[in-house]
Amino acid sequence: MSQSVPRPRRRLAAHAVSLALASLALPAAHAAEPGPQPEALPADTAQVIVTAQSRSQQIQSVPIAVTAMSGQQLKDQGAANLSDIDSFVPGLSIDTSQPTRPNIFLRGVGTLDFGIGTDSPVGIYTDGVYTGKTGGSLLNFNDIKRIEVLKGPQGTLFGRNAAAGAISIVSNDPVGRVEGSGLVRLGENGLRHEELMYNTPLTDNLAFRISAVDQGSHGWTRNAFDGSRAGGDRDSGGRAALRWQDDNTSAVLSWEHEKMRGPGPATYSVTGGKVNFGGPDVWTAPLNIPLSNDAATNRQSRTFDGVTLRVERTLPFATLTSTTAYRHFNTQNWQDMDGTSNPAAYLAIGNVESNSTWQQEFKLNGQSGPLDWVAGASAFRERATQRQEVNVTTTSLDTLFQHAAGLSPYATLTQLAQGIGKATGNTALQGMKLTGLPWQESINDVGGYRAFAIYGDVIWHAANDTNLTLGGRYTADHKAFNWYNPARTASALDAQLAALNQAQFFPTATALKLLTAQQSGLLQKLVQSNVQFNNPGSTSAPYAVSKSWSNFSPRVLLDKHLGTDHMVYASWSKGYQAGGFDAVGVNGHYEEELVTSMELGAKGEWRAAGLTYGAALFHYDFTNLQSLTLVPNSAATGIPSYQVANSDQGATGLDLDVQWKINRTWRLTGSLEYIDQTYDKYVSPTGVNISGQAAGTPYFSAALGAAAKWQALDGNADFSVQYGYMGKRRCNDDTYKQGLCRPDSAVGAGKAQERVDLRLGWTAPSGRWGVGLVANNLMDKQYVNVSTLGEAVGSPYVYVTRPRSLALELRVKL
Template structure:
């Protein structure tokens, strides 16, 4: 973090990330209402470490989705370098497995509907009211995939009054962002709300291989909701649709486009290299549709709520995986996924004497299909096999064919070459999952100032999975190999003592078999597997109001992540993961000063945290392989949030998080024991910023500044050796990150229109994330974050 950023963080005390969901009262502490405990409560009365972000505040500074806001929530990181395969971590816990066989320990919910972690997790925000980030295990109320915490997105419901608004932003690199909202009553107790967005730009990096631009944006989305209310019954039927079409992510060479097996010590700064990506295809896409029905109706002694949801998406992600246009290093990978989910939940809630209780049952069903495709050429195969085994089979066969052709006068063999021919391997996965749960949460008012919360959820997960990896597809290669066989190349080479019989047999086998997806049990027909898990996740919370404006609490909770399957390793599976979390916190207000605050300290032990780790090369062929690894981890941390209404114009907000996360028990796939060493999460993350509104030119001016800081990644012996963590190296991967977003605007006296300027990444910092996948052909690559965007805005409203 640069000195000016530290200074700003200290002088403002706190960050704009915590902008309250309700912040109109300028002379008092704003009241923020949340639903974190399936109850409508003031945030200061919820004994959970959480941070709330207002949808309007995020929209003001150009935050489009979860990936744009992670810097403003200390402890949260969202890696969205591949738009359809985000990796999400909270308090250092997440997963790097993007396959359909697993889930994320960070649960993402939209209007109480689970959205998973893959293609449907990173939709653009449309008409969002607020976002609640709940830290620590939330399994009792949210479910099995909330072991690290929950991100709950709450959208605006239809209201029985006319509302209409829109905005357009036009910025550099052809950026255009448009939003529209229309809300209208249709009849007594019936209202319709429609919101739409369209966001696109031309991309920030020019691909020197073909002259096209990459790093572009292209997303359009629609949300429609119909609300019916009568006799205290409230029903909302909602539909969300989104289409995303962009180029594959730009990846930059770490070796200057050359084949170099020297490792991190020879890497060059990718930000100083030209972009050269030669993969084909090279694109990302997503089509998403979701329908939700929420019904709430009062009963005699309780309130019944029902949530029914169906979601479906198709995604594709094709990209370059060597970061160069060097034909001898060609690797391209494609991921194609289709996913359908159905959810049903029934919940009863009520108050009985000193008890405030919630209970319910839920059912979840998911069907997913995934195809992972690896594209190589015979030239790049020679590169990786030569490095691993000291031989180049396709160059050898080409030399033999041409030599024998010249000696025998066979013109066909003389002109035959096996160099640069396409080679594709695929693995096809299918998953069918069912989950059932029953839960209860009871808030017991022991006395007027003390509450005891007891909760628990029993979950049953049942999963079936299958793998199918057919023989590689190499049509041109097979045609030329057929010519060689017809010309009796191998018997002739043996007869001339150019090859031994063993060498001839080995060459014929190498060019015919898969090198990446090579499991024989699933090469002819799909290989099936099934597993089930049962779990009970409890929580106990004691809170006490020391004064009407100050509460302390202590909690003990357990979390659970369902097991799953390794999408790339046949018959590989993950077992369930368990976490135990202890937390002590305080929440309070200083009304005279306009300050609200909350702080907590916590410790968790995470057992059997499993992930899919890329091992750079196996002993057989040098092709990178993914392996399931499991580790036990522990962490101790502290968090602080505060909001300060300075006066009728200025408001400061902020958050700070400290985390000490280490391995309790872990041996990396490379054989390095990492017990006691850091996992990787930074020790410190923080946000700082300010908002202001003041009269100007008979209208109103507004200003919003949000600064996020994520500390340097903590390296261990394994990540240092691999080069994926080297904040002080010549490629500063894992270095501390800073993000500053800003808006300055003015609204007309009527309030019906306004103008503004919005800047994202104000300081124009670009950061590097390393992938070692291309290292198998001597061409590791990196992702580079997006540069600054400046846009002019015009708003209008009825």
């Protein structure tokens, strides 16, 4: 999915490199000067507190493969949302080609389904609240305390949709002291990012916290079709929270709002802007020609609101936590789907989604002798609507039909009508033109979902150095879904067809033997019938179905401490995700998704050396892994169609994580994941048998980091650099045939990816303000993600990742 793209030199880049090189001399040059001592780096990762097991624990004591990133790390890195951290968390992959419909994978498991009928098996939770569909999962970071990425099934404590893992985002709560901070970051292509936060106590028991984020850019490229900028966006949001606390009870009420607006995703042709049905063997490098997108509507947006009430009450035997949450978002995505401005290939889509969820959870945490336990119950309701729209013209329909059936109905009708008009003197027929007219189809979905669960998790401290954990969750899901695909909309075409009928065109063409009676009937039917959404059972009225699932997911975990600084553990767990429905295929459905996972791990530290480590050997087997696959040329019609794919997959892998605090100044980090993921017995929807072949996940992904803080210019300097690597995608016979995975081709789909983020900063002696340089994607690498949807009109295309971004930063705080 990748391709390196050279970029022109920039003066700002040269200045950045000079500044970075000069900084290397700062520690020595100022070592003897008096001044404030720099803030020391954290001693080791054992001081990091996480709630991965619904309990506050030091990360090195948690027998789970978990990566934690603090809010300060995210801010220093310039990370705006989850898509900016996946390069540095091996095993995590987030494709944001369409930001309102991201694809999230963990340890090779995710889904390509963008509809409202199913969920991602990677659960995303904000302050313990499930974010629902992926349309609301990629919100910008706003006053974040930390992020935890938990690998492997997490259903026991997080929920039914965490079969592959969970990402937990934890926000800062109000505190009982005055705090305030601000940040402004300005960079290339109109990039700017602003943050504000203020916290204050209102009374002895009540505190208030408010924060705001606003960011955006003009875009990194320009659309040659209309001169507009592409690749930019505007995103703003706010969060406000009240915290009340007495001796036994605390309550936090929070509200979060976000609004995103921007142009639709840029799409680049791999056929040189021409119609070419030759397949991947004739595709060319996409960036050899200018971006040229001609979608009539080209924009994307998201509006999100959420309210959460979390109440904690200390009881004589436990702590009771009640979490009540409401979430609502609306998204729109309108974009070019052929990557060209070629009229013969015109194809554009629209996706409009609305989603509302309500959640209630009661949880008890307690300790009873050697037992540390959690028990709870939760209820979840969701209502989602989605309208998916396909826009073409009669000219691009001719391209589609010509390739599929050797017929160009609109060009043929135009030629025949004009010919008959000239022969008969009928001026109406002489001026007839049925090409280039707009044609729109849509499918409208409504989903109503309910889920109820009870769960429990007990840690038995069998001995001072040995713990046994038993847990389980019982979940019941019910889903109701309906589809409605009305007749196509083509008012300009209908007016022309009415004129044809008034002029008695079809009887005349048949009488003149220009058309047979059969051809005449076929053409009249063809110009009236839906092409993409054509299920007759849901054309006049919605087609409704409902289905229920239930499951018990257990986990067993044994951990043993080898002295005070080292631990080994072994776990066995199951995960579950309810079945669902295909949003674009009427009456299409998924079976429930099940996973069995085993993991052997070790964590520990060598205090004298300042070294900590974590390692995990894992194996999982997935049954009915849910996805939606685009079949470029359906065997029945020759027209591309999405089809449900339920596959069985298995994987064996290894996670490694090392952190080394060399001294008070320097700290190094490194992490690695190796995974061998393959299909079991499986024939893809395109008819290719790929049993035993790779599922696509690269063998290796890795991240390296270095951070330093030292005294400089009477203040404190800080430096950090992060390097992320993902190996080339493992192709199988199906993905290679479709062109989705050809790392060594001119397109470069699936080649290895690299990213480097860098920060160089300085804070004034007072600690109240500082400046910095932030570089994201310092090596200016860009990569591609292939979509074959445009093959319907002979124009497949790619999405392209963002180029390098350099920005200067100013920070202030009270």
